[in-house]
Amino acid sequence: TSVQNITILGATGSIGQNTLDVIHRHPERYRVHALSGHSNMTQLARDVDRFAPDVVIVPTAERRKELLDRLSRPAPEIRTGEQALVDVAGSSDADAVMAAIVGAAGLESSIAAARAGRKLLLANKESLVVAGRLLMEAVQAGGATLLPIDSEHNAIFQCLPEGRVQSGVESVLLTASGGPFRDASMEQLIHVTPDQAVAHPNWSMGRKISVDSATLMNKGLELIEACWLFGLQPSDIEVVIHPQSVIHSMVRYVDGSVIAQMGAPDMRTPIAYGLAYPERIASGSDRLAFNELLSLNFDQPDRERFPCLRLAEEAFDAGGTAPAILNAANEETVAAFLEGYIGFTDIGRINEAVLCETEHQQVHSVEQLRAVDQMARECCRSLVAKFGV
Ligand code: NDP
Ligand code: MG
Numbered sequence: 554t555s556v557q558n559i560t561i562l563g564a565t566g567s568i569g570q571n572t573l574d575v576i577h578r579h580p581e582r583y584r585v586h587a588l589s590g591h592s593n594m595t596q597l598a599r600d601v602d603r604f605a606p607d608v609v610i611v612p613t614a615e616r617r618k619e620l621l622d623r624l625s626r627p628a629p630e631i632r633t634g635e636q637a638l639v640d641v642a643g644s645s646d647a648d649a650v651m652a653a654i655v656g657a658a659g660l661e662s663s664i665a666a667a668r669a670g671r672k673l674l675l676a677n678k679e680s681l682v683v684a685g686r687l688l689m690e691a692v693q694a695g696g697a698t699l700l701p702i703d704s705e706h707n708a709i710f711q712c713l714p715e716g717r718v719q720s721g722v723e724s725v726l727l728t729a730s731g732g733p734f735r736d737a738s739m740e741q742l743i744h745v746t747p748d749q750a751v752a753h754p755n756w757s758m759g760r761k762i763s764v765d766s767a768t769l770m771n772k773g774l775e776l777i778e779a780c781w782l783f784g785l786q787p788s789d790i791e792v793v794i795h796p797q798s799v800i801h802s803m804v805r806y807v808d809g810s811v812i813a814q815m816g817a818p819d820m821r822t823p824i825a826y827g828l829a830y831p832e833r834i835a836s837g838s839d840r841l842a843f844n845e846l847l848s849l850n851f852d853q854p855d856r857e858r859f860p861c862l863r864l865a866e867e868a869f870d871a872g873g874t875a876p877a878i879l880n881a882a883n884e885e886t887v888a889a890f891l892e893g894y895i896g897f898t899d900i901g902r903i904n905e906a907v908l909c910e911t912e913h914q915q916v917h918s919v920e921q922l923r924a925v926d927q928m929a930r931e932c933c934r935s936l937v938a939k940f941g942v
Contacts, residue, residue, distance in 0.1 A: 558586035559828070560641060562610075562662050563653035565590040565597050567759045568676045568702065571820045572651050573600060575828060575836055583828065586647045589638060589654070592616075598623030605629065607646070610637045638662040643669035649828065651702070652677040655761050656884050657877070657926050660684055664919060667691035667699065674827040676702040678778045679884075683877040684922055685781035699782070700827040705775055706782055707823035708801035708814035718783045726803035726811070727779060728795040729854060730755050732767040735796060739858055745897035747890060755798040755818040764887045765861075768900050769854060773865020774883075777876055780869060787866045794852040799841065817841055860901040864908060874925045875913045881929035882907035885937065894941045903940055907933045 559576060563569045569588075576583045589610035590597035601609055602625055609631045611617050617631050632641065642650050642662035649672040652663045659677035664684065666673045668691040675681070680688055692699045700716075701707050705727055710716040718725075733754055734742055751763040758766070765771035776790055791805075798818040805811050816822045817839040825836035841847065856863040861883070868875040886900040895903065911932055916922060 556584050557582060557648040557828075558646060559583050559649050559651065560587040560644075560647040561585065561651045561653060562587075562589045562638060562642060562659065563591075563651075563655065563677070564588040564600060565593040566653055566655060567757065567762075568653035568820060568824070569651070570596075572653065572674075572824050572828075573604065575821050575825045575834075576604075578837060579834055582834070587641045587644075589641070590616075590620075591654075594619040594623055598625075601629065602626045608632060608641055610641055635661065639665040642666040643671070645669070648672060649674055651824075651827075652680065653702075655679070655759055657683050657880060660688075660922070661919060664688055664691045667697045668695040670695040670697045672698045672700065674700050674702050674824070678703050678774050679880055681778045681781045682774050682880045683926070684916065684919060685777065685876070686916060687919060687922075689781055698830075700830055701778075701782055702820075702823050702827050703775060703778060704818075704820065704823050705802040706779060707826055709779065709783065709804060711814045711826070712802070712804040712812040713783070718785065721806050721808070723805045723807045724789050724791055725779060725783065725785060726791045726793050726805060727772065727775060728793050728798070728800050728802050729769065729772040730766065730798045731794045731796055731852070731854075732769065732771075734767055735794065737858075739898075742858065742898050743896055747893065750890070750897060754796070756820070758820075760891060761884070761887055764890060764900070765883070768861045768897070769859035770861035770865065770883055770887075770900070770904070772854070773862045774880070776862075776865055777869045787869055792854050792862065794854055796850055796852075797848070799847065799849060815841060861904060864901065864905055868908060871913055873913045873915050874922065875908065877916075877922050877925050878911050878913065878929040879904060879908050881926045882933045885930050885933040889937045889941065895937055899937075899940050903933060903936045906936055 585604040585606040587608040588606045639661050643665040650666040651674045653676040660680045663680040750767045800813045803813040819838035821836040822838045868879040882904045886903045889895045
């Protein structure tokens with residue numbers, strides 16, 4: 554087989570860096586076509602020097618200059634702006650696009666890659682939460698191959714024949730580590746600091762998803778993601794707390810079989826799966842050591858202490874723009890928490906208030922969703938100012 558060209562959007566982040574790590578192990582299979590970064594030009598310059606992509610995308614002319622100042626090898630083509638992300642995502646110069654931008658900012662490029670019929674390796678779960686129907690329609694219309702990179706969804710995909718829910722599937726078991734505050738009391742949760750919240754017990758991830766993991770909003774977003782990816786309803790999904798993060802998710806069949814996918818908690822495993830699908834390649838992940846007292850525990854999620862999970866279920870049931878509103882609110886509250894403006898438990902409270910106070914509509918376009926996203930952020934910011942310390 555010939556060398557495949559890979560585009561990585563959000564290359565400077567946690568998923569982006571893990572993707573480059575897998576790619577560098579297989580120079581005979583992959584080369585980097587394009588990389589995007591947003592603020593971290595030091596990391597981007599290092600990766601551009603190392604992987605010599607054809608194209609680099611940065612947000613502004615200032616960032617372009619910063620990048621150029623840091624490069625030690627000849628500069629590739631550098632494009633700027635959001636439209637450049639969309640154009641490169643849809644370009645036929647790449648065989649696969651890793652969508653690893655964080656948040657709703659990744660929506661347009663995910664849709665562009667789908668519409669253009671690329672192989673879309675989707676880490677950016679927010680695009681499915683915000684625009685699940687539009688993104689799945691774009692995948693259909695473009696004939697794209699959509700491979701979930703989120704570890705739970707990648708696990709579910711692996712536990713299903715051809716990656717699809719067919720007759721005989723009873724339910725999907727979505728596992729959750731429970732985050733760093735799994736056993737914390739309500740009172741303790743009030744005093745949680747940003748540093749404690751981003752210190753995840755099992756996974757090393759970007760700051761936003763680490764906070765989502767601590768509030769269980771991540772599991773809520775993943776529940777919505779699973780509904781769109783596999784054509785399920787929330788009632789088809791059982792959320793199971795599994796503190797070791799060894800089982801990445803499971804599928805329950807009507808005959809009593811439960812199929813699980815296991816591995817060390819290392820995103821390079823689902824990334825390698827997505828890159829090589831349907832083949833398998835080495836990822837650099839540790840082997841699971843079954844002889845080292847590997848124990849597996851399971852528990853129920855607590856929707857009282859972690860209301861964000863319940864909010865996501867309610868938003869999906871409400872449908873239309875409700876999940877997009879919840880996602881926008883959550884991006885704002887997480888940022889406000891990380892900056893010290895609100896407390897940990899305010900995240901859920903304010904998310905709920907935004908979801909209640911805003912009007913939900915039917916979804917008809919990405920432009921509409923962009924406007925709804927802005928409106929929800931404004932509503933959220935005024936609540937942050939009111940609730941804030
Ligand atoms: P990071 O915060 O580590 O990285 C985010 C990436 O997006 C960076 O390259 C960042 O650039 C870029 N970026 C940030 N804001 C914008 C913007 N407005 N426009 C364009 N690019 C932007 O996040 P993660 O890698 O942790 O997560 C990426 C996605 O993958 C998220 O959707 C997350 O939910 C999902 N995911 C992550 C997992 C993980 O283990 N990390 C696991 C499962 C899913 P820069 O850093 O240069 O500013
Ligand atoms: Mg996940």
